[in-house]
Amino acid sequence: DTGTRGAGLQLAGPGLGGEKQGWSAASSEARLKVMLVGDSGVGKTCLLVRFKDGAFLAGSFISTVGIDFRNKVLNMDGVKVKLQIWDTAGQERFRSVTHAYYRDAHAGLGCHLLSLTMLSGLFPSQAWLTEIHEYAKQDVVLMLLGNKVDSTQERVVKREDGERLAKEYGVPFMETSAKSGLNVELAFTAIAK
Ligand SMILES: Nc1nc2c(ncn2[C@@H]2O[C@H](COP(=O)(O)OP(=O)(O)OP(=O)(O)O)[C@@H](O)[C@H]2O)c(=O)[nH]1
Numbered sequence: 001d002t003g004t005r006g007a008g009l010q011l012a013g014p015g016l017g018g019e020k021q022g023w024s025a026a027s028s029e030a031r032l033k034v035m036l037v038g039d040s041g042v043g044k045t046c047l048l049v050r051f052k053d054g055a056f057l058a059g060s061f062i063s064t065v066g067i068d069f070r071n072k073v074l075n076m077d078g079v080k081v082k083l084q085i086w087d088t089a090g091q092e093r094f095r096s097v098t099h100a101y102y103r104d105a106h107a108g109l110g111c112h113l114l115s116l117t118m119l120s121g122l123f124p125s126q127a128w129l130t131e132i133h134e135y136a137k138q139d140v141v142l143m144l145l146g147n148k149v150d151s152t153q154e155r156v157v158k159r160e161d162g163e164r165l166a167k168e169y170g171v172p173f174m175e176t177s178a179k180s181g182l183n184v185e186l187a188f189t190a191i192a193k
Pocket of ligand 1: 038039040041042043044045046047057058059060061062063064065088089090091147148149150151176177178179180
């Protein structure tokens, strides 16, 4: 059920066919397209791997090229929820590729990840939230995540600052750690709900 398809462009590009997303007739099954967005290095791939496989990708940092996705099925109150989670490249040079995928990220989420250890602090978060609003559908469900909460020594962004930004944009906020697993399952489950 795992999709690790590099660019995934031919098979799963927006508007190129594929299965219809949304609630099925019986309403016992849902398909949600979730986007993980944020600056390079904030930990998007690691969060996805933690959620999907329950493991932490330690070792050298390999930046995502273009876009990639993985599927995970959740059972929530008797409803089978098929999450298709897209891991976008944070690097600027891939921006034009990833923008195209925002459009049909429906009730899933445009998720912003904020590295608490990055000196650039909260500013990238604002840019990403603005970008999602611009390219995704109006009703896209957003959530702000502050990742790497385990790195207490290097922490530069206070919890209150993350909360304030999230409030400003009217989105929920959660602090996570792909390394320890803290709140990772909770964050994905919350957005699916
Ligand atoms: N301490 C700590 N390190 C983390 C955590 N999550 C990710 N990292 C590390 O941060 C680095 C970047 O992680 P990635 O998940 O590859 O970052 P990314 O956001 O996918 O980066 P791009 O693919 O370039 O957009 C790696 O060296 C990870 O091991 C975390 O929760 N805690």
